[in-house]
Amino acid sequence: MSFTKKPGGKALDLLQHLPRITLGNLRPEPGTRKPEKRRGRGQHGGNRSGRGHKGERQRGNRPRLGFEGGQTPFYLAIPKYGYNEGHSRRPQYQPLTLRRLQYLIDLGRLDPTQPIDLTQMVNGRGVTIQPLKRDYGVQLVEEGAGVFAAKVNIEVQMASEAAIAAIERNGGIVTTGFYDPRSLAILCKPVPFFISGQPIPKRMFPGEDMVRYYTDAANRGYLADPGKIQKARVALAQKYGYVLPDISKDELFHMLSMRKDPRQIFFGLLPGWVVNMPEKKILKPTDEKLLQYYST
């Protein structure tokens, strides 16, 4: 009796002796396929076919949803209040859980060795953004903070405090950046924009209501002071009770410290440049006024 186990073991044995898999050898897992309900067949399904006895129910003439037989229905009795007023004009931020982020990184759809941007997320089909439906980007949500264990340099449009803590605990960097609707559309679908032959526009600043959010170091805003951001990192580590890892000693420090300029939409491309897809060339303006405009 040999004590060495052969690799594969019983599975390999089975594989060698059982016949090859064909359509005739397969069967779905019991419980996955439920037979559909067929009305009007058989002793129990027939007769009234599950419609009840006479009346509007059997004859399919029930009144509309919400009707209460003439009594003022609930949806009309309750008085209106402006909860939903202007709802279609409110900015929306698609939530991205840390769990989903980890899932995408594990499957290889997002590359943690490069800065993760909204473009990367859309390319990896991680999130779906509709810039025309008042979406202003992506917000990081802390669900899944317990399972998150990836070191990333991520840029989102909003982030909750616990999510920021979870990312920084693993040695990553979060930045919140604002994209006005045109820049957001370009960021989500860069290739159709390049094909349209327009120069890359400047990113506009947030409005008066959001500028406070993006100048705050606690939200890791892109307009905030970097010194204050470092202090905020330390403070957050103390608040959530973890040791803040030192990024400067990391091998990927250069990648982690990559950040976009406030007027820049893409890494490596500046406003004013034209990207030519068929010939794979970049055209830059030389006119003084244009240069001055595009560099603010």
Next chain:
Amino acid sequence: MAAYMLCRRTAMFCWAIRGLSSIKSYIPVSAQCGLLQQIAHYNPKPLKLNLKNPYIPDKDSENTPEWQKTAKYDRKLFGRYGFSSGVNPAELWPSHAQLEEMIAEEREWNPPLEVLLKNVEAKEMEANAKRLAREKLIAGNMAKMPKMVADWRREKQEAKLKLKEEKARRDRLLAEARERFGYALDPRSPKFLEMVSDIEKEEKRKRS
């Protein structure tokens, strides 16, 4: 452009701008431990630019629709077919006049960051000032409250006492009248009033 090459603010992190590598057709991912290498083979949709038989409209002919002679369409032609489309690349950017318009529009609708922050601060200060003023007013009025309450209570009590006094006086006068005339006299009658005036005169004489 050079402004971007210098750091705008003294940054803890180096905000160097690196060029993107060419569009990858796969995304290699290496976990930090270095043991696993997961590669997701992401095949992007093929970009059909139709470079073999491009449609480049004839600018001089009358049959071509107007919209195919505009600058916007020229930019799209250049974007799709590149230099072979026959478009002068200098026309891709706005002309000086258009640039002036863009700058004016931006100045009005998208002011620079400093102006924005100043406006926000001004609004906040105003709101704060209003709130402070209101709170001061409320605090001042609340401080006056105990005194006002005491005053009001005192007044009420005085009024009550006066009423009592008045009633007592009227009772006394009625009793006096009853004593004098021998029957219950109506206080509204002239006899009663005469009697009241007499009593008052006597009291005045006594005092003086």
